[in-house]
Amino acid sequence: MTHLIPLMRREWLQHRFAWMLLVLVPLALAVVALSLGQVELEQDIVARTPDDLAAMLALMSFVATTSIIFLLVWLTSLFITVTLARRDHADRSIEFWLSLPTGHAESLAAPLLVHLLLVPAAAVVLGLLGGGAISLLVVTRFVGPGEWLALPWGSMLAATLSLAGRIVAGLPLATLWLSPLILLAVLSNAFFKRWGLPVLAVGLGLGSAVLQYVFGQPLLAEALGRLARGAGLALAGASRQGVVMNAQSDVIQSLQALPGWAATDFLAALRDAASPAFAAALAVSAALFMALVWWRQRGAAIAG
Numbered sequence: 001m002t003h004l005i006p007l008m009r010r011e012w013l014q015h016r017f018a019w020m021l022l023v024l025v026p027l028a029l030a031v032v033a034l035s036l037g038q039v040e041l042e043q044d045i046v047a048r049t050p051d052d053l054a055a056m057l058a059l060m061s062f063v064a065t066t067s068i069i070f071l072l073v074w075l076t077s078l079f080i081t082v083t084l085a086r087r088d089h090a091d092r093s094i095e096f097w098l099s100l101p102t103g104h105a106e107s108l109a110a111p112l113l114v115h116l117l118l119v120p121a122a123a124v125v126l127g128l129l130g131g132g133a134i135s136l137l138v139v140t141r142f143v144g145p146g147e148w149l150a151l152p153w154g155s156m157l158a159a160t161l162s163l164a165g166r167i168v169a170g171l172p173l174a175t176l177w178l179s180p181l182i183l184l185a186v187l188s189n190a191f192f193k194r195w196g197l198p199v200l201a202v203g204l205g206l207g208s209a210v211l212q213y214v215f216g217q218p219l220l221a222e223a224l225g226r227l228a229r230g231a232g233l234a235l236a237g238a239s240r241q242g243v244v245m246n247a248q249s250d251v252i253q254s255l256q257a258l259p260g261w262a263a264t265d266f267l268a269a270l271r272d273a274a275s276p277a278f279a280a281a282l283a284v285s286a287a288l289f290m291a292l293v294w295w296r297q298r299g300a301a302i303a304g
Contacts, residue, residue, distance in 0.1 A: 007110030008118070015080070019119060022073050027130045030065070034137050054139045054147035055156065055251040061138050062131035062160045069127030070120060070167060077115040081182060082197065084111050085190035085292060104296045108289070116175045116182070121168045128164050152252060159258035166236060166262040170269055173234035177227050180281050183288035190295050226277050238268035 085108075139148040175182075189196030208221040241261065272278070 004106060004110050004113070007107065008114050011111050011114040018076075019073065022076055023069055023123065023126050023130070026068060026072060027065070027133070030134055031137060034134070034141065050143050050147050051150070052251045054143045054151055055255065057138045057142060058135040058148065058151055058156060059159065059251070059255065061135035062128065062156075063163065065131035065134045066124055066127035066160075066164060066167075069130060070123045073123035074120040077119050078182065081112060081115045082185045082189050084108070084115075085186050085295065086193060104293045105289075108292055108296065117172060120171055124164050124167050128160060131160070152255070155252060155255040159255040162259040162262040166266055169266050170234045170236065170238075173269055173273055174231040176273075176285070177230035177234055177278065177281055179285035180288065181224075181227060183285055183292065187288055187292055187295070190292065223277075227281060230272060230278065230281075233272055234269045236265065238272055239265040240268075241265070 136145075136148050139145075139151075185197060185200055188200040192199045204220070204224065208218070208224065211220050212218040239261070241264070
C-alpha cells in the first residue's frame, strides 16, 4: 500500500485535467440547454400536482445526470486502461520507474485500480452533486423554486444515495466480470501497439463466427455474452425487478421503495457472482495479469 499510493497519485496528476473536463463540460452544456433550449413534457406528466411533478423531475434529473457522467468517465477510463502497458515504454519513462522500489505488478495494478474503480466511483459522486444543480434548474423552470425547496428531501436523498451506492457497490463486480476482456485488450495493445484493439476485435469476431458456423460450437460467443451480461447485471437489474416510475405511479412511494430495491438488487448481483462463469473469469484474468507482468519485465530488461 505504501508503494500504491504514490502510483495512484501519479495517475491523478497525469489525467486530472481531462477528468475534470469530462465532468464539467457535460454539466455546462446541460445547464445551457435547459436554460435556453425548448423542453417539452408529456401532457399526462404536466397534469400531475406540482408536488408530484417536482419530485418526479428532480429524481429524473439526479438519475440522468449521474448515469451520463458515470458512463462518460467509465468508457474513457476503459480506453485509457487499454494503453497502460505501452505508456511507460513510449517515452522510456520505464527506466525511471525501474529506479523506484516498486515491482512490476504494483506498477500495473495501481493504474488499473485508479482507472477502473476509483475514477468511475468518483464520477458517480460528482454526477450526484451535479444532479442536484440540474434538478434545481429543471424544477424551477417547470414548477418553481419554492417547489424544489419543498421537495421531500429525506426520501429524495435516501433514493438517490441508494441508487448511487448501488452503482458504486456493483462497480467492482462489473469490472471483475469484464476483466478478461479488459486485460486481453491491454495485452493485445502491448504486443501490437496501435493495432491492438483492431486485432483483438477481428480475432474475437472471426473466432466466434468460425466456432459457431463452421464447428457448431458457440462457446466463445456465449462466453462473451455471459461476461457482458454479468457486468451489466452487476451494476443494475440483477434482481430482475424494478421500481415503476410512470405517469400513473405514486412518486413518493416509488422514492421510498428505491433503497429496498437497491439492497435487494445488489444481493442478487452477489449471488450471480457465486457461479462457475465468474470463477472462470477470475482465473483467466489472473493469467492475463501475469502475462502482462511478464511482458513488462521483458521490456524493462531490454530497456535496461
